[in-house]
């Protein structure tokens with residue numbers, strides 16, 4: 170039930186953290202309590218239809234196994250400036266996933282390459298307002314800051330600016346300043362980018378800065394003034410890849426794509442976000458191999474690259490399938506290992522992103538949010554997750570399925586999708602605390618997109634609950650006699 174872990178620094182040279190289970194010590198009273206628990210657990214398992222089948226072993230994935238992978242992800246992040254981002258740490262963590270998959274007989278691992286724009290801040294920006302001999306020097310990260318993907322380095326002196334009607338922007342020939350709403354206290358860290366960038370698309374070349382509303386007001390009310398600005402950033406187009414593992418068994422006309430993203434943000438190791446989803450998917454694939462699971466419908470496991478740069482990996486995957494489907498006769502010139510999946514074969518997608526937020530809420534994506542062509546199937550997927558929580562008698566909450574994760578390219582292309590998550594920076598309400606436990610008035614994941622999203626940021630109860638929910642839905646759909654008909658039941 171409760172396994173205690175302590176952390177010890179085993180290797181001083183490489184600063185690798187290793188997870189060491191502490192030996193359980195039981196006194197007589199706790200032994201007796203353990204006996205009662207086991208007895209209750211036995212009764213429960215015996216009568217629960219979810220567990221009573223012959224294939225009971227198949228129906229649980231060990232949190233311990235997921236943790237082993239997370240620990241490896243974390244060691245890799247520590248060796249790469251605390252990150253698993255596209256250029257730093259991602260290739261190494263992908264190599265780890267592939268090597269694990271190659272040892273097992275469940276699916277054939279392949280990589281699928283694509284290009285992404287990468288934006289990097291090289292130094293702090295400066296922004297000055299010059300009016301005659303007066304100069305106002307704004308403070309970076311307080312009065313203004315970079316927009317991610319907001320152009321590359323530039324040095325601009327004494328530039329005129331114009332007021333833009335739509336959204337309070339100032340612009341000159343080669344500069345954009347975007348103001349935050351009056352209520353915001355800090356400059357926005359939002360990203361300026363073409364949402365669905367692909368190779369050949371233009372990049373934002375002029376610099377873009379975020380300014381606070383008060384900076385905006387200062388500039389607006391200063392008469393006959395000009396701006397000085399220096400930004401030190403760059404955008405490079407680099408190659409990255411998805412890791413796909415094509416199932417060897419089951420009807421390929423009813424392919425199920427089970428995905429999670431494997432990259433992290435640049436400035437954190439991303440162990441909950443979204444290492445927890447990626448490690449759970451890996452543990453489930455290996456679990457199937459060990460149990461010789463033969464699904465009726467083919468499973469394709471996917472670990473997306475470059476999610477944090479704008480869902481670029483999953484978007485590439487779906488776009489590539491759709492394009493090949495539209496031009497079936499044109500031979501593809503891809504140098505990648507040929508991906509043996511076609512658009513028409515994909516019946517559905519399951520997405521597992523953050524599954525172990527410290528102050529978690531068990532969320533299920535709302536299938537009704539999917540566009541018309543994917544709605545019915547997505548609602549069916551939502552209901553199967555609900556069935557899981559009802560079986561184990563746990564509360565859950567429905568959350569939107571509008572943007573923000575890798576289900577998006579699927580539902581936008583008529584493929585039903587759904588998934589679980591445990592929450593990011595949202596604040597838990599008192600009402601939610603009563604339903605789900607944890608702490609009210611605190612974020613669900615205080616380390617979301619931060620340096621502290623380490624192995625210590627993982628809630629093991631959440632991981633256990635959610636990874637078994639993932640497994641439950643994968644087993645349900647991969648065992649469905651007629652998956653396409655099942656997805657019409659809404």
Ligand SMILES: *[C@@H]1O[C@H](CO)[C@@H](O)[C@H](O)[C@H]1NC(C)=O
Pocket residue numbers: 420421422
């Ligand atoms: C898959 O679909 C194709 C065409 O729709 C059909 O010819 C083939 O027999 C199907 N395969 C299976 C295993 O159902």
Ligand SMILES: *[C@@H]1O[C@H](CO)[C@@H](O)[C@H](O)[C@H]1NC(C)=O
Pocket residue numbers: 535536537538567568
């Ligand atoms: C699910 O989404 C639909 C459509 O956006 C909305 O009407 C409904 O209230 C949502 N359900 C829940 C439980 O949030």
Ligand SMILES: [Zn+2]
Pocket residue numbers: 434442443477618
């Ligand atoms: Zn993230």
